[in-house]
Amino acid sequence: MILRQLAEYIQSLHPPRFPVMDDLKRAKRKSFQLPSDNAIRRQIGEKAAVIRTLIEFCEGKDEYSQTLAVCEAADTVRREAPADSDPEVMREDLGYVYLIRAQGSYKIGCTRAPYRRAAEIANQSASGAELLHLISTDDPEGIESYWHGRFAEKRLNGVNKQSGKWFSLTASEVKAFKRRKFM
Numbered sequence: 001m002i003l004r005q006l007a008e009y010i011q012s013l014h015p016p017r018f019p020v021m022d023d024l025k026r027a028k029r030k031s032f033q034l035p036s037d038n039a040i041r042r043q044i045g046e047k048a049a050v051i052r053t054l055i056e057f058c059e060g061k062d063e064y065s066q067t068l069a070v071c072e073a074a075d076t077v078r079r080e081a082p083a084d085s086d087p088e089v090m091r092e093d094l095g096y097v098y099l100i101r102a103q104g105s106y107k108i109g110c111t112r113a114p115y116r117r118a119a120e121i122a123n124q125s126a127s128g129a130e131l132l133h134l135i136s137t138d139d140p141e142g143i144e145s146y147w148h149g150r151f152a153e154k155r156l157n158g159v160n161k162q163s164g165k166w167f168s169l170t171a172s173e174v175k176a177f178k179r180r181k182f183m
Contacts, residue, residue: 002043003057005034006050007067014128016066017115018051018074051075066130073134076181095140097147099177102129105156106169108147108177110140133178147177 009027010016019027024037035043044050051071058068096114100107102125111117114134122129137143148155154167169177 002035002040003054006040006054007058007064009034010054010067010070011064014122016070016130017118018070048075069132073131076134076136094136094138097135097137097140097143098131099133099174100129100131103127105166106132106174107166108144108151109165110144112140132174135177135180136182 006019010019013019013023024034024040027034028036040050044053051074054071055068055075058064058071061068095110095112097108097110098114098117100109100118100121102121107121107129109117114131118129118131135143148165151167151169151173154169154173156166156168
């Protein structure tokens with residue numbers, strides 16, 4: 001029951017992301033049908049256990065594919081973080097190249113704080129945004145430049161697409177980007 005509620009809650013977030021404790025507390029205040037963060041900790045464990053358990057729960061369930069992707073990304077970030085670091089902070093020596101879908105287009109960019117960046121883009125978009133994939137790298141600018149070059153002919157320009165980092169990609173091009181986990 002808790003796992004289904006958490007999976008549905010993660011998918012309700014815009015952009016979908018692994019919730020931090022403040023998210024869970026806000027959800028509880030808004031009477032979203034979700035157990036308290038204390039109840040989650042008592043029944044499942046700390047963040048790492050929750051992520052692993054949610055991954056197992058969501059595998060093979062198409063309706064939770066978005067939650068599965070969020071949890072897998074959160075697990076990758078968690079495993080790559082130094083043991084003594086805050087789990088909500090990304091590693092300083094790694095950057096991330098992201099693929100975000102918003103308003104029928106795809107944004108490829110780089111950042112050291114991908115979830116914050118996805119939230120910024122979602123706030124700028126009338127219909128929200130979805131973080132589709134992250135590539136961990138020690139050269140985010142170089143890898144971003146590679147993907148921009150690879151999809152140069154798909155680049156969009158126009159209203160709200162001034163940065164030149166927005167693309168009109170096909171499903172197979174998105175799939176090619178998503179095959180990369182680390183570069």
